Amino acid sequence: MNTTNSIGIVRAQRAQFDTPLVFRSGAVLPRYELVYETYGKLNADKSNAILICHALSGHHHVAGVYADEPKNVGWWDNMVGPGKPIDTDKFFVIGLNNLGGCSGSTGPSSIAPETGVPYGASFPMITVEDWVESQARLADRLGIKQFAAVIGGSLGGMQALQWSLAHPERVRHVLAIASAPRLTAQNIAFNDVARNAILTDPDFHGGDYYQHGVVPTRGLRLARMLGHITYLSDDAMADKFGRELRTEQLNYGYDVEFQIESYLRYQGDKFAGLFDANTYLLMTKALDYFDPAHDFGGDMNKAFARSKSDYLVVSFTTDWRFSPQRSREIVQTLLHNRRNVSYAEITSTHGHDSFLMEHPHYFDVMRAYLDNVASEVSR
């Protein structure tokens, strides 16, 4: 990782919202907190703000480190910083932990003021649309009427797209990376297996495991193992692990035999010890539900008719979770609606995970596009 141009020490901030938020499901959250970070300086006319939307397991700590945690580097530190493609010398960059998350914003593991115990199963089912509304309130709080850009990869890309549909006047550029206009049946199927692993874990207790002093570790571990298979390409796995054994000889047992098993189990264990299972469930459901065309009889072209933004769409050749074909669907819809859209299909062996990696062509595309965005912004 290139840390030479790191933004350096950053600090998380909190915003409290006391106006009830009505979810797409009809549920109401009377009040909530969002934890966020900002990098760079908001210019005088507040025209240089960029919002970063995170994916399934992301959070507000996008770049830099904390003073007391010098090794806790933000998840997109290679992309965001002074002189980097998302240049904090030019832009005021905001990262937040989404509502329903488990990294500081109000979510299922937060104490519900009404009951004094964690929300658990009572936390509302959240959608991409709801996230955008909660993010819009944060923008209001920060005095940002219009974003120079909203940027996200994967599930974050869906939020970026939704911004241009819910608030077409408030976002000049959308950067949707390794994303999709809506999930396929296969995507939903993988999510449903992951969810069922958690839902059927005896330690899940219907989502109220906090009061039982347990965590559905087994289920969350399986969900993450499965996720990792879909983040990597078949080729990347073959290159990285192949059929390499962990020990010199075959052991003919159910312990780790092949290196790929070691990798997956390690990733599963690590994640299950850190992440909240209810948040994982919510995130996968938000993925499933997102479908801008749903309210337009399935017609994606109609759904995007209200958009006024410019777009950069980026996909990666070996991404089979959100394949280039899905990104081209976004591009077609945008072209149909006569939007300005740039599209880059990056040759990469790293599958869906490519969007987090420092790939020269990918970074050049991001930098070039955002340099143009910066040129529209007063300093």
Added chain:
Amino acid sequence: MNTTNSIGIVRAQRAQFDTPLVFRSGAVLPRYELVYETYGKLNADKSNAILICHALSGHHHVAGVYADEPKNVGWWDNMVGPGKPIDTDKFFVIGLNNLGGCSGSTGPSSIAPETGVPYGASFPMITVEDWVESQARLADRLGIKQFAAVIGGSLGGMQALQWSLAHPERVRHVLAIASAPRLTAQNIAFNDVARNAILTDPDFHGGDYYQHGVVPTRGLRLARMLGHITYLSDDAMADKFGRELRTEQLNYGYDVEFQIESYLRYQGDKFAGLFDANTYLLMTKALDYFDPAHDFGGDMNKAFARSKSDYLVVSFTTDWRFSPQRSREIVQTLLHNRRNVSYAEITSTHGHDSFLMEHPHYFDVMRAYLDNVASEVSR
């Protein structure tokens, strides 16, 4: 399903073997039983025998029905019968339940004579090589010195390949359908997630759940749900289910929302109620371990140097579990070794499951190849 040419009423038979079988792992099984079925008549010089090897969840009941179970149709009844591609008017066809299975042959759920309780965790880890040895003993018992053909799809195809490596003189033709020379890291990864679902199910009890009066249903259900995703193609799922909802409106909960979820959960529930979890574990490990090149420094060409059979290799365009590329690897290895090999890449939308389906082009290829095999056989 075409039942007009069904073989009709069939009967399962049993063979007891009292000579210890030494497994590739070094484990020894002192005695075992195999359950099998035969269709058609063995000719005078016993040259018209075909062995059908089953895949992960298959068994000996390949074709026909039972007198007392007229709806229990064999799993390959469309392929095997009088006048069908595997023509029981011409061939003497054998289907068996593999050792370690749960459909009648000795397996983890069988009572171990030494202890009086089910083998459970003590059942040896079995490999494709071990299966072929147990099948060779069955052939000996039936007086079959050489098979006209050994045929299998998926894991069954691996057994067919192994027959030509372990007993090159005993198999004239190998038909390997939707198979692979060995698994990729991604294949192993999917298997490992499925296994971990079972292994970490609290009802698994280290494999000795029989004595606890429980079954690791949750884990087996998840394993099967995941399996089904990999059996179907993305396109087939999109065509069959798309984003179709189960009810008219979104319900914003963890019950079934999309039809694909309903399908997967149904398949998972059905399977978990029928199949033995230990057998499932063994089958997936046999898949992982199969690698003819392992004893040849990874060189598949060397591994196949001892083969003397002719081959038909069949793959399906949308099969991403065992993609056409994997079948082409088999073909390349065979050509390198100057074997006679025919290869058919069938255009099909049904993914890995295609090998079980009645597809005209596929069936024509099978029929044409086996007509030639039949012409070599005396009547």
